[in-house]
Amino acid sequence: MYTWQLMLVASFLALETGLSHRSTQDMSMLQYYDRRIAHLEDRLTKYDQTIQAYEQKLYDLSKEMRSHMDRLNVYKLELRNQVDSIAMRMDRAERDIEYLENNSPSQPHVDIDDRILERQVKDALQETRRKLNLKTDCSAIMTSVKSLKIVKKAGDVQGAWLRDPSKGSTKVYFFSGTSNSTMLEFTSLQAFTEDNYFQAARKVYLPFPWQGTGHAVNNGFVYYHKAGTANEIVKVHIRNQTASDTMLLQGAGRLPAYSLMPQTFIQLAVDELGLWAIHADPDFGGKLVVTKLDRTRLEVEHTWDTPCKSKDAEVAFLVCGTLHVVYNTPYSGRSSVQCLFDIHDTIHSREMLPIFFPKRYTSHSSMHYHPKDKQIYAWDDGYQTIYKVDTRRKNTS
Numbered sequence: 001m002y003t004w005q006l007m008l009v010a011s012f013l014a015l016e017t018g019l020s021h022r023s024t025q026d027m028s029m030l031q032y033y034d035r036r037i038a039h040l041e042d043r044l045t046k047y048d049q050t051i052q053a054y055e056q057k058l059y060d061l062s063k064e065m066r067s068h069m070d071r072l073n074v075y076k077l078e079l080r081n082q083v084d085s086i087a088m089r090m091d092r093a094e095r096d097i098e099y100l101e102n103n104s105p106s107q108p109h110v111d112i113d114d115r116i117l118e119r120q121v122k123d124a125l126q127e128t129r130r131k132l133n134l135k136t137d138c139s140a141i142m143t144s145v146k147s148l149k150i151v152k153k154a155g156d157v158q159g160a161w162l163r164d165p166s167k168g169s170t171k172v173y174f175f176s177g178t179s180n181s182t183m184l185e186f187t188s189l190q191a192f193t194e195d196n197y198f199q200a201a202r203k204v205y206l207p208f209p210w211q212g213t214g215h216a217v218n219n220g221f222v223y224y225h226k227a228g229t230a231n232e233i234v235k236v237h238i239r240n241q242t243a244s245d246t247m248l249l250q251g252a253g254r255l256p257a258y259s260l261m262p263q264t265f266i267q268l269a270v271d272e273l274g275l276w277a278i279h280a281d282p283d284f285g286g287k288l289v290v291t292k293l294d295r296t297r298l299e300v301e302h303t304w305d306t307p308c309k310s311k312d313a314e315v316a317f318l319v320c321g322t323l324h325v326v327y328n329t330p331y332s333g334r335s336s337v338q339c340l341f342d343i344h345d346t347i348h349s350r351e352m353l354p355i356f357f358p359k360r361y362t363s364h365s366s367m368h369y370h371p372k373d374k375q376i377y378a379w380d381d382g383y384q385t386i387y388k389v390d391t392r393r394k395n396t397s
Contacts, residue, residue, distance in 0.1 A: 081254060081282075081283075082283065084250070084251070088250040138272045138320040139393045140272070140319060140320050140391040140392070140393065141320070141322065141393070142319050142322075142324060142337075142355065142389050142391050143355070143389075143390045143391060143392050144389065145355060145356070145357050145358065145376075145387050145389050145390075146388050146390050147387070147388045148358040148385060148386070148387055149385060149386045149387075149388070150384075150385050151189075151193060151383075151385060152193055152384055153382050153383045153384070154174070154176075154197065154384065155174065155176030156178075156382065157365075157382045158177065158178050158261075158365035158366075158379065159174075159175050159176045159213060159366065159379050159382075160213040160214075160215055160365070160368065160379055161173065161174045161175065161192075161379060161384050162215070162217055162368035162370070162377050163189070163217075163370050163377065164217045164219070164220070165218060165270055165372050166220070170187065170188045170189070171186065171187060171188070172186040172188065172192045173185055173186075173215075173217050174192070174201070175210065175213065178210075178211070178212055178213060178263040178264075178365075179209055179211060179227050179263075180209055181206045181207075181208065181209040181210070182203055182204065182206070183203075183204045183206065184197075184198070184201035184202070184203060184204070185202040185203075185204050185238065186200070186201055192384075204238055205241055206222070206224075206236055206241065207234075207236065207241070207242060207243050208226045208227065208234055208243070209226075209227040209228075210225060210227060211224075211225040211226065211227040211228070211229075211265065211266075212225055212263045212264030212265060212266070213261065213263070213264050213379065214257065214264045214266055214269075214278070215268060216269055216270050216275060217270075218270045218275060218295060219295075220237065221235055221238060221295075222236050222238055223235050223268045223295070223298075224236075224268065225265060225266040225268070226246070229253070230252070230253030230265075231248050231249045231250070231251075231252040231253035231266065231279075232246055232247070232248055233246065233266065233277065235295075235298050247293075247298045247299065247300075249266060249277055249279065249300075250300075251281055251289065252266050252277070252289075253265050253266070253279070254281075254282050255279075255280040255282045255310065256280065257278055257280050257288065257310060257313070257316070258280075258310055258313040258314055258316070259310055259312060259313060260312060260313060260314045260328055260363060261314060261315060261363075261364075261365055261366075265279065266278070266279050267279070267316060269316075269317055269318050269368070269369070270369075270371065271317075271318040271319055271320060271321065271369060271371050272319075272320050272321075272371045273292070273318075273320065273321050274292065274294075274295055275292075275293045275294075275295035276290060276291065276292060277290075277291040278291075278316055278323070279291075281305070284305055286309060286310045286311060287305065287306060287307060287308060288308045288310055288313075288316065288323070288341075289303060289305055290303070290304045290306055290318075290341065290343070291304075292343075304341070306339075307339065307341065308325040308339035308340075308341055309339070312327050312328065312329065312330075313325050313326065314326045314328045314335055314363055315366055315378075317368065317369040317376065319369055319371075319391070321342065321343045321344060322340055322341065322342040322344075323339075323340065323341040323342075324337045324340060325339040325340075326338075326357070326367065327339070328364075332362040332363045334356060334357065334359050335356070335357040335363070336354040336355060336356045336357065337354060337355040362380070362381040363380070364378050365379045365380075366378065367379075367387075374388070374389055375387065375388055375389070
């Protein structure tokens with residue numbers, strides 16, 4: 001009996017010892033698996049950090065590539081503008097050479113002295129000037145501004161107003177703002193000065209909005225820079241309100257014509273000789289370029305580079321083929337003509353004292369010379385003003 005009991009106790013002791021040993025093995029396995037899992041987690045964390053580092057490098061590389069592409073696009077645009085400018089200047093030179101070839105007798109192949117060649121070029125330019133003066137008595141030169149008349153205050157702060165200089169016309173045209181497509185037509189200056197001027201005006205709806213304040217009206221047509229384009233000039237029949245012609249003015253539209261009036265890139269003007277266009281050329285040091293236009297076919301007749309700078313320029317106008325550039329300060333001081341360019345080469349800026357305008361409100365957004373009544377129609381901070389000017393005959397001897 002005792003023997004059986006001892007065997008039973010021994011069995012229980014052996015079973016308890018086996019269970020204890022197995023539990024120790026299980027704990028060791030669990031600890032091993034925990035260490036392996038922790039090791040795998042560390043490796044996964046390192047992989048994730050490596051992937052994030054690669055993603056950041058790819059993002060930085062992509063950003064750098066985009067920056068390089070933007071700079072390449074800028075260089076491409078600058079190169080294209082330079083090529084266009086060179087092409088335009090070559091076109092001018094070819095026209096001058098063609099004129100010389102067509103108007104000079106054939107010469108044997110001999111070396112020509114530079115002074116002779118320079119003289120031929122001057123003769124060609126003189127012939128161009130002579131043709132511009134045909135059937136036109138254009139001997140006036142502006143000497144001073146003798147009076148100022150404030151007509152009224154109407155429209156936006158910036159704008160333009162002008163009269164049609166064609167024979168027998170008394171109409172006045174009103175352009176409010178620097179980008180619009182509706183201009184007002186008045187039968188006379190008296191109608192414009194009436195209190196109910198807006199109701200009395202005829203509204204002319206242009207087919208395209210204008211840009212800036214450099215418009216011109218002549219013989220029932222309005223000429224202006226088309227908004228949204230770099231250098232497109234539109235000719236519109238005022239009565240029909242339809243576009244009759246367009247042209248692209250080469251070299252224009254890359255720089256405002258006047259730094260103090262940055263909305264105007266192309267200035268159109270009418271004087272005793274006809275229709276003109278003024279723009280600034282960044283490839284020419286920002287100086288102004290004057291172009292004579294055929295107002296019927298809307299084509300370029302001739303182009304002149306001038307010494308007049310666009311910096312600190314406010315407005316400009318022409319009198320008998322002489323460009324008058326009005327300068328001021330950014331703080332709205334007193335305006336004055338400080339640069340002249342005469343296509344006839346009979347007057348120069350250094351020979352003329354600055355021509356001052358009477359002190360007024362802030363700054364001019366436009367000036368338009370009327371060749372019939374010898375007056376300047378100006379827009380000054382929303383005020384429509386008229387300047388009467390003194391002139392004398394040019395010394396052409």
